Amino acid sequence: MDIREELNDFFEESSTEEQDVLKIVLASLKAKRNLHNKTHIGGLLQFETTYIDDKILEMVMPNTPILDNSIGIVHGGLTATLLDTAMGTMASRVPGNKKGAVTVELKVDFLTPGIGEKFTCRAEVVHNGRQLVRMEGKVRNELGNLIASATGTFYKL
Template identity: 75%
Template sequence: MDIIEEFNHFIDESSEQEKEAMKLLLNSLKAKRENTNLTYIASLLQFKTTLLDENLLEMEMPNSPLLDNSLGIVHGGLTATLLDTALGTLASHVPGNKKGAVTVELKVDFLSPGIGEKFICRAEVVHNGRQLVRMEGKVRNEKGNLIASATGTFFKLPE
């Protein structure tokens, strides 16, 4: 069976929830195609980034059925992905960084269940060194409830 037949067969037998998940997946693939700088995971999780200044960034992730764990709340690994991506994105844009940054260390504290319509991560530079950037981040839902916090260290890639 080729991929088109397999896809059509899947759609024919899908529940409404599976169809909604498939629609989210297709929309994320379209978004990636239109914006080649976007990663597949950022596209799938529908990240929206706002650089507030050289030391402060906000990244938003809307809730969707794709994010749920078996308890019906946002999977902790996806909350950690939001934190890592927001902190790393800001670390890649600090003054003196020309190539980008990669995660050296990330410590996440999960403080309350991931419940809400959207999750907003606020990332902040703690220290911008010659090779390393030290970061802090907090994830809150749209009501301001603190979901998770993190600290991270990022290595500035050489040119």
Template identity: 75%
Template sequence: MDIKKEWIHFIENSTEQEQEALQVFLNSLKMKRERKSLTHIASLLQLKTNLVEDKMLEMEMPNSPLLDNSIGIVHGGLTATLLDTAMGTMASLVPGNKRGAVTVELKVDFLTPGTGEKFICRAEVVHNGRQLVRMEGKVRNEKGVLIASATGTFFKLAD
């Protein structure tokens, strides 16, 4: 069976939740194709970034069926991905950083179950060194409930 027939067959026999997940996936492919997102993971997670001030940004991730783990809450790895992406993005924007930053170390503390309509990560620069940027991040849901906190160290890429 070719891929087109497979997709049609799947869609015709899909549940409402599967259709919702397919829509999120299709929208993410469109965003990447239209270059509205730098990475497939950012478009799949529907990440939106807002620079709050020079040393702080917020990154929002709406909840979707794609994020659930087997017990119906957001998978911890996706919460960690949100933290890593938000902190890494902010580390890439610090003065003296021209090419971006990559994660050297990431420590995540999961504090409460990841439930809610959306998850907002606030990433803040703790220290901007010559080669390393030290970051802190916190993820809350739309009601302000603290879900996870993290610290991370990011290496500035050279020219």
């Protein structure tokens, strides 16, 4: 069976929620193809980035069924992915960084359940060293509730 047949069979038997998830997956593939998102995970999680200044960015992740864990709140690993991506993206843009940055260390504190319509991560440069960038990040829902905070160290490539 080829991919078209598999998709047609799946679609014919799918629930409304499964169709909604399939729409998100298709939109993420289109976003990657059109270079709106640099990675598939950024497209799938629908990250939207705004640079506040040369040390701060905000990255928004809307809540979708893809984010749910088994008890119906945002999976902590996806909250950590938002933090890591936002801090790493900002670390990649600091002065003296020419190719990007990779995570050396990431510490996440989960403070309240991941409940909300959207989650905004504010990532801020704490220290820009010769090879390492120290970052802080905080994730809040649309009501301003603090969901998680993190610190991270990133290596300049």
